Amino acid sequence: MRYLFIVITIELLLAALSVVVLYKTPPLYFVYVSISVAVMILAALLYHRLGIPIKKITTGMELLAAQDFSSQLRPTGQKDTDKIIGVFNSMMKQLRNQVLMNQEQNFFLKQLIDASPMGVITLDFNEQIDMFNSAAVKMLKTDKNTILKTKQLSDIDSELTKYLSELDFCDSKIIRMSNTDRYKCSCLFFMDRGFKRKFYLIESLTEEIRKAEREAYGKVIRTIAHEVNNSMAATKAVLDITETVIADDPDIVETLECCKNRINSMTNFITQYANVVKTPPMHCIPQNINALINNNISFYEAMCIGTNVKIKSQLSTTPITANIDSAMFEQVLVNIIKNAIESCNGIGEVQILTIDKQLIIADNGKGIQPKEAQNLFNPFYSTKPNGQGIGLMFAADTLRRHGFEFSLATNPVDGITRFTISLEPLTHPQI
Template sequence: MKLKVYFYILAILLLLVFGFTLYENLDAPSWKTLALEGLILGTVVYLVIFYRKTVRPLQTISNGMDLLREQDFSSKLREVGQYEADRVVAIFNRMMAQLKNERLQLREQNEFLDLLITASPMGVIVLNYDHQITDLNPAAVRLLDVKNADGVRGKTISEIKESVPIDLSEIPMHETRSIGLSNGTVYKCSLESFVDRGFPRPFYLIESLTEEVRRAEKKAYEKVIRMISHEVNNTTAGITSTLDTVIEGLEPVPEAEDMRQAMQICVERCYGMSRFITNFADVVKIPKAERELIDLNRLITNLIRFMEVMCTHKNIRLTFKPDEHLPPVLLDTSLFDQVILNIIKNAVESIEENGEIIITTEAQSKKLVIADNGKGISREVEKKIFNPFFSSKPQGQGIGLLFIREVLAQHDVQYSLRTYPDNWTRFIIRFD
């Protein structure tokens, strides 16, 4: 029960007592009656003053507590004309003004952080205490390649790892790892936490390192290739020249036929080593792409005629399904010819014999898909497939996919190479 109610009860009881006393003394002398009336009037005046000085200020402070509970920091209390109460009112009003300013600043900071996270190129994924996804910014939606953020909210990272390209489930708390994808991109992924309501709350940061890593890789392997190419070519040139001279000098000597054959094998081995190094050097010397609008369907049709002989020889069916509505795309014809030939060649080597390669173009999504039903690519190999000079073949040099990567990077296109659940391996190139 509020203090105001207690005051009303007390006032009524006092007035009843005084009224009953006055009623009992109506026959008393007039002076006594006047005294009782004066006492009742004085009591009423005192109650009014007491209400204004005590009950009303307390009621005002109680109203202020209600405002504070409802977090209405924009309202203020009015002074009541009582010194002690007005001091409390003044302190309360200052507190409310400070809370209002702090709340406004906090809201502005939160809005600023929201805008910053939304605009950030770094992916941010926030989890709840049960490690379920509660929020993710547009960059994270793009990097995870999900159509709708609501589709992954409420799920754990382990539950979505099979449907997204970046597997974050193996990252321990407070650690950072580099994750490579089937399209040659590299991401720096971290799992950290912040304190929310007294408890640690985890979140992921995803940062693209692709361009930085590629520039560093290219700078390193170009320097190594140039140095090795220079030394090997100079050395092999001297050796082959000397061996050719000795072979010519031994021609009149029939007994030296075996020696001449051994020397000829050494010469051929030197030329093979030179060609081996030249293959690496050619990657460094890829010319800059000179792009122009090209009919991709016509380009692929011409290349298929060139590749059909090799496919037919291995009983591989090569099929092209063009989308006639595909608009012209900006390409360097000579470089892109080599890209498609390398992709088809890799598909043929993956199938070996008795298989199928299907090439399709799609106008709506502006993409080229080269699919084969060969041996496929494991998830572990997917992460390394575009690394410089990596090859899953025993005698492979890893040059073909490196060449493809460098050319496609010059064309500013998105691409991926992976084996899907239907056991078809697809090389997908998306043109913006």
């Protein structure tokens, strides 16, 4: 437009001078008019040769600045200018295709990350949460809105974020949660505009480890149970025959009875281990948890006989209903409460609480040490001198089969140990 304005201005000046010449020197008027026309034609040609290409280049620069790669410049009819326009349009087409390809790849990558079973959390340059996928939301046991409102990873109220915040660049660690879940957490980085950006990968190892553990100890138990029971059965048969032969000697008969009782105890002991790997199928129906606890409270109190441990219950005023196998769930409660009583070392208090679809069994006993917490639900691990490590293993397996989330931990603030069971299934029950 600037060049067109200059041309028009020149033409107007020449026209004005023509009028002046007409009045001052009429003989030179036609000569001057001819020169003016020639100058105007020359100016128009100059604008067509220079002004239009410059205008096209300016328009192209504006398109690039606005990142409008979908527009193209139209040819002007000038050979040299059209070559420049052709190169520009070809460049714009390549840029448009590249942008489209990047958008498609980014969309695919986001879909792939969101569908990944591994949790992914990326941070920006200020180490604030930039992106996360559905698996990460599930593992953090929170919701998307909470994460979107949160800037720092450490601000999310989750047990897992505490461990993630402690990881350094290129660090990887297997973490065990209080509910026996295990995750392999890695802190990695990628380059963005020449700078490092941190991201976390969270891989769930829980099911693989549980399956491997169950297969391993199941095979061992079945082998031992088979061999021991066969040996015990043969030994007991020999003792029965011997007892009939020497029935007139009471001392030997008494000794044989002790041996037979010990064999029965050993058989029962090994059978308990064998039963762990072949738990019966569950038959779940809706049950009132408060009523189930009230019906068994006398039995729980009887477990405290001979100690100064008190059982107290604080149940919600409204019924709490859960879909459970009552027989197996009752056994779970017996195991948990028994452990809580034993943790009190003869004096203390065990509380049974129900609130907001949660069942909590708390005790003020010796608590759980950090080293013990890492192994609590491991097969056959026990902190008790004569413990077999079956109770918690059975409880954890049964609760998982119900689809219930659970945790066992000692609060460092008040020193209370709580076994918390969420009675709202978060996973499909494994009937």
